[in-house]
Amino acid sequence: MAFTNLETKEINCKVLYFGPKGAGKTANFASIFQQSQTKLHQGRFELDADEQPFFEFIPISLGHLKEFHVKLHLYTLPANPLYETVHSVMLKGLDGFVFVFDSRLSSMRENLKNWLETKELLSREGYNMLTLPRVLQYNKRDHPEAVSLDVLRHELNPGGTTDIESSAINSVGTMETVHQVAQKILDQLAQP
Template structure:
């Protein structure tokens, strides 16, 4: 749930990347971290197992200051996909303002996708969030691998889905920003309808979206003008190609209030790796 701190003129939103194990949730955050200007993002913090699979969550804070003087923070989280971490996924999902569901395009992973989707719906309900009340975007990742759903199948899913659906090769950065943009646009509209974001805080949809996407590194920002289109009105359009992905950086040890909540509720001391 969005947090408002009037004393410090600060607004904090929470976006969670959810999906089955190894679908590319952490990869999405790593690429977003690399695309963003260092002055507009915090550290990408992770708690991983020895085999580099997310144990608790990854966290990437993105921030900007609005024209009206409010500091806006968008915290991007992932959840672990392994079945044994159900309680952790539920905790991380609590208070979310938007969710990106990362599905694995491989045919062999269809059941894992369906199980993860049902788990997400149930965890939302257990957190007191009606699934229909929260913005959700869907990304079908790993489109570069063999034995994946065809483009026609993805298009059929898109036509039947009320959520926006994107194809992606996250490891190359393809589809990563398009997915994030769609989710943030939906999240803004949802929050504006609930809290009159524009009226109370003087932050329009266009300013909100531009403030995030103009803070890409100079090289990527220049490419985005051609690849995603102009953001003058806050609505970039996909022209059919994507900027090349920079090298993925390492995460750092996690130190966050949510970590304490997770450890308290799961009885784990956790660990970190880079």
């Protein structure tokens, strides 16, 4: 549920970016950061030996809904499975999510596996998978190994959820993804 602060008249919405390692979550954040000119926060954990940041966070202002200032908080999860308790904490209070698929043929198995795991994880956390706002993103559309949109949709999105083609390293489709998920969250908030 969105966190509403009646005193400051703010609504804070939390969105997590999921997807297999290497699909382009960090590239999405870099692109969003570049285009929205907010400050990119990267948390680091002492034990994190490799170059993976602990998590990434971007706050974005979405303007006003009635008298409330709506803010979107975008996060990625740490890739290291050692952080399972952290996952559990970060999964609390989610208002929506983005799932980043890697369009390359060689990633199809990993895409599907990770997508099923993510849906299971969210269900286990108590989210209603029928109503939780989401956007699916097919990243790396620029890659020579990318499979066709038809195949991706057939394999990964038989239900016809909102989906977007992107090339995060070229800043294509990244802001559109943010806007789509924001719109879905706002639609849900505006419901009586």
